[in-house]
Amino acid sequence: MTTLRIGRTPETFSTSATYFDGTSAHPVPVSVTVDEEAHALVAHAGADFRWPLSEIREVLDQAGGDQMVIQLATDPVQRLILPDRALEPRLPNRTKRPKVTNRGPLVGWAFAAVASVALIIFVLVPAMANQLARFIPPEGERALGEVTFNQIRSALDQTGLNPVPVCENRAGLAALEKMETRLQDALPEEHGLTVAVLDHDMINAFALPGNYVVFFRGLIDNAQTPEEVAAVFAHEIGHVVSRDPTRHALRSAGSLGVLGLLFGDFAGGAAVLLLAERLIEANYSQDAEAQADVFAHQVLRDAQIAPSALATMFERFRELGGDANPFVAHFLSHPALGDRIQAAVDATPNGFQSVPVLTAAEWRALQSICD
Amino acid sequence: MTTELAGSRGALFWLALKTGLLTVLTLGFYRFWMKTRLRRWYWSAIRPGGHPLEYVGDPVEKLLGFLFAVVVLAFYIGIVNLILMFLSFSLFQDNFAAYTASLVGVIPLWFFAQYRARRYILARTRWRGLRFGLEPGAWGYAGRALWHWALTILTLGILWPRMTFWLEKYKTDRTFFGSARMNQGGRWQMLYPAIIPLVIAAVIGALGTASFNFGEPEVAAGLWVIAAMIALYGFVHYRVVTLRLLTNAKTVNGVSLALSPSPFRVTMIYVLGTLLAAAAVFLPLVILGLLLLTIQSADVLAEVGMEDIVAPIAGAGRYMIIGASVVIYFTIFLLWSALTNVFVTLPVVRHYFSTLTLSPQDGVANIRQRPRDEFAEAEGFADALDVGASL
Numbered sequence: 001m002t003t004l005r006i007g008r009t010p011e012t013f014s015t016s017a018t019y020f021d022g023t024s025a026h027p028v029p030v031s032v033t034v035d036e037e038a039h040a041l042v043a044h045a046g047a048d049f050r051w052p053l054s055e056i057r058e059v060l061d062q063a064g065g066d067q068m069v070i071q072l073a074t075d076p077v078q079r080l081i082l083p084d085r086a087l088e089p090r091l092p093n094r095t096k097r098p099k100v101t102n103r104g105p106l107v108g109w110a111f112a113a114v115a116s117v118a119l120i121i122f123v124l125v126p127a128m129a130n131q132l133a134r135f136i137p138p139e140g141e142r143a144l145g146e147v148t149f150n151q152i153r154s155a156l157d158q159t160g161l162n163p164v165p166v167c168e169n170r171a172g173l174a175a176l177e178k179m180e181t182r183l184q185d186a187l188p189e190e191h192g193l194t195v196a197v198l199d200h201d202m203i204n205a206f207a208l209p210g211n212y213v214v215f216f217r218g219l220i221d222n223a224q225t226p227e228e229v230a231a232v233f234a235h236e237i238g239h240v241v242s243r244d245p246t247r248h249a250l251r252s253a254g255s256l257g258v259l260g261l262l263f264g265d266f267a268g269g270a271a272v273l274l275l276a277e278r279l280i281e282a283n284y285s286q287d288a289e290a291q292a293d294v295f296a297h298q299v300l301r302d303a304q305i306a307p308s309a310l311a312t313m314f315e316r317f318r319e320l321g322g323d324a325n326p327f328v329a330h331f332l333s334h335p336a337l338g339d340r341i342q343a344a345v346d347a348t349p350n351g352f353q354s355v356p357v358l359t360a361a362e363w364r365a366l367q368s369i370c371d
Numbered sequence: 372m373t374t375e376l377a378g379s380r381g382a383l384f385w386l387a388l389k390t391g392l393l394t395v396l397t398l399g400f401y402r403f404w405m406k407t408r409l410r411r412w413y414w415s416a417i418r419p420g421g422h423p424l425e426y427v428g429d430p431v432e433k434l435l436g437f438l439f440a441v442v443v444l445a446f447y448i449g450i451v452n453l454i455l456m457f458l459s460f461s462l463f464q465d466n467f468a469a470y471t472a473s474l475v476g477v478i479p480l481w482f483f484a485q486y487r488a489r490r491y492i493l494a495r496t497r498w499r500g501l502r503f504g505l506e507p508g509a510w511g512y513a514g515r516a517l518w519h520w521a522l523t524i525l526t527l528g529i530l531w532p533r534m535t536f537w538l539e540k541y542k543t544d545r546t547f548f549g550s551a552r553m554n555q556g557g558r559w560q561m562l563y564p565a566i567i568p569l570v571i572a573a574v575i576g577a578l579g580t581a582s583f584n585f586g587e588p589e590v591a592a593g594l595w596v597i598a599a600m601i602a603l604y605g606f607v608h609y610r611v612v613t614l615r616l617l618t619n620a621k622t623v624n625g626v627s628l629a630l631s632p633s634p635f636r637v638t639m640i641y642v643l644g645t646l647l648a649a650a651a652v653f654l655p656l657v658i659l660g661l662l663l664l665t666i667q668s669a670d671v672l673a674e675v676g677m678e679d680i681v682a683p684i685a686g687a688g689r690y691m692i693i694g695a696s697v698v699i700y701f702t703i704f705l706l707w708s709a710l711t712n713v714f715v716t717l718p719v720v721r722h723y724f725s726t727l728t729l730s731p732q733d734g735v736a737n738i739r740q741r742p743r744d745e746f747a748e749a750e751g752f753a754d755a756l757d758v759g760a761s762l
Contacts, residue, residue, distance in 0.1 A: 079425070
């Protein structure tokens with residue numbers, strides 16, 4: 001029979017190779033040729049198989065580059081080891097992935113895994129932290145606050161060597177105590193507070209487990225009146241009373257570790273971790289902040305301080321927003337700040353008679369508490 | 372049957388650099404592919420009897436395994452640690468107890484992960500078309516490892532060879548090549564020669580302590596340095612020699628394995644390879660240091676009101692410096708990982724396997740295939756806990 005060919009005739013392909021059938025460890029020497037018409041690789045002598053060229057895949061990332069290992073796309077175990085790479089141009093789908101592993105269920109499981117982690121971080125850990133926060137004994141809560149306080153002091157120091165100092169100017173402390181007594185008297189029940197000022201120019205204040213209320217010097221420096229400081233003070237007492245800090249400390253002890261595990265072990269992870277931490281922080285704040293505000297309004301009114309001082313302080317945060325201070329920026333990004341200012345203004349009755357918190361001398365003393 | 376080795380340093384360097392770059396660009400997501408591709412390369416470089424090993428692991432199953440491990444560890448770190456933290460503060464007013472309990476709790480998981488990683492890797496390794504395999508038994512391994520470690524610590528290391536032997540025997544006796552089970556022969560006492568350098572280091576260290584007590588601090592310091600260097604060599608010596616002794620007592624299907632690596636050579640590869648890689652990243656490291664110093668000093672000057680001096684590196688200039696620092700940081704990271712592959716891992720692998728022989732020659736030909744070990748969890752725990760099963 002005569003075969004008529006049109007165009008260039010491909011060179012005949014023939015080589016010797018080693019074949020492993022995937023059922024025994026016995027190496028089978030074979031000679032293989034390409035059947036040009038059927039587009040198939042055919043084995044002779046030793047083994048008898050016929051692989052369509054389009055179904056042949058190369059086993060990739062092989063060292064040496066001297067030989068070529070090929071397999072059939074649909075067969076996981078058979079291998080043919082060719083002594084050179086002459087077959088390469090004849091394999092149209094050489095680098096495609098073999099169809100031997102079924103990835104469908106894997107993808108499903110991957111989604112399930114991500115969902116479980118989210119469930120743990122955003123539902124399970126917060127729910128448990130909220131429950132446990134109710135049962136922690138006062139001395140345990142106190143210790144938790146102490147540890148967190150020291151962690152924050154070390155973390156804020158950029159060199160990491162000496163923790164941020166606590167301000168101890170005597171006259172300043174006396175002024176702060178006077179302010180505390182005024183607010184304490186307005187509380188429905190007595191709370192033993194520990195109040196401290198940290199020598200750091202961040203414009204912020206926060207509460208910690210175990211009835212800690214901590215101001216940064218920056219907040220006192222930037223306040224125009226003692227009433228503004230007292231308003232923030234009342235807000236932080238609101239957190240203390242609702243035990244937000246205890247829940248938060250327990251929660252972050254749990255969930256931050258998980259995020260660290262997820263993103264921690266490669267170079268780009270730190271940024272993601274920071275972002276996630278931010279998210280959790282903001283999530284926690286939205287609800288609790290509003291409640292602490294409502295509490296503060298009541299206490300301030302009872303202490304004969306205008307709740308609008310809180311609005312003034314928030315306005316000041318907003319004015320200072322031009323600064324690159326991350327805390328202020330974070331505060332401003334909070335969508336509810338405008339509402340909170342309005343709420344503080346609304347909480348002040350018309351013709352409200354306020355009584356000054358500190359004398360001018362005491363206010364000066366408080367402003368130089370870190371000197 | 373001897374073992375041939377293929378593959379050049381250059382090819383490995385580019386593969387490691389390329390996959391490392393993709394890992395950085397994908398925020399670490401590509402690392403499962405990177406690991407798979409590097410393993411494929413290394414496995415194929417080893418050719419016992421002229422036939423290359425093949426690694427057939429799938430990156431997607433590694434990713435899934437990692438996610439699965441993250442779920443379990445998230446539960447552990449999130450929930451268990453939360454309860455531990457609560458109890459620790461409630462009962463002891465301190466977090467020390469919680470950290471200790473949490474850390475101790477991870478130890479069994481660590482051994483568990485090691486065994487599972489080995490099982491996965493063997494299940495995805497083939498030679499002459501046949502799969503390797505390891506029988507399930509990770510908790511049994513973890514339990515034995517805890518017991519042997521306790522004994523070793525209680526006897527101040529005297530029973531260390533006993534631990535090495537029995538743990539290796541546990542793993543080897545559960546290892547298969549195709550249908551053939553591997554066997555670990557020998558007895559644990561045969562490993563004692565391996566600890567000789569460590570004993571010498573301990574004696575010299577003790578002499579140092581003695582001379583310190585006799586008021587000779589200079590002599591003591593000298594002896595301690597010598598002891599430390601010998602000890603460093605001693606650990607490599609122990610690993611290499613025990614590996615040799617154990618391998619030489621292994622058989623599979625009547626075929627004996629033999630390995631004759633030199634502990635001195637392995638030590639030199641580690642030392643010189645690390646030095647070479649360090650020398651290569653030294654220049655970028657210096658540049659990075661200078662850039663960071665510039666940023667830091669600009670901050671300090673700005674704080675004391677001398678912004679004018681640093682005006683050129685404020686604003687946009689500052690961001691360019693920070694950008695350059697980040698790029699250099701990743702360059703160092705990538706170079707280091709690629710160079711340690713080329714100068715440490717590859718030479719060590721080559722040295723070990725170039726000494727591997729199997730006899731008799733045709734003893735494995737009649738071994739049959741074993742079924743696939745699905746094991747979709749892959750080596751997730753090993754990856755999440757970093758149990759030293761790298762490569």
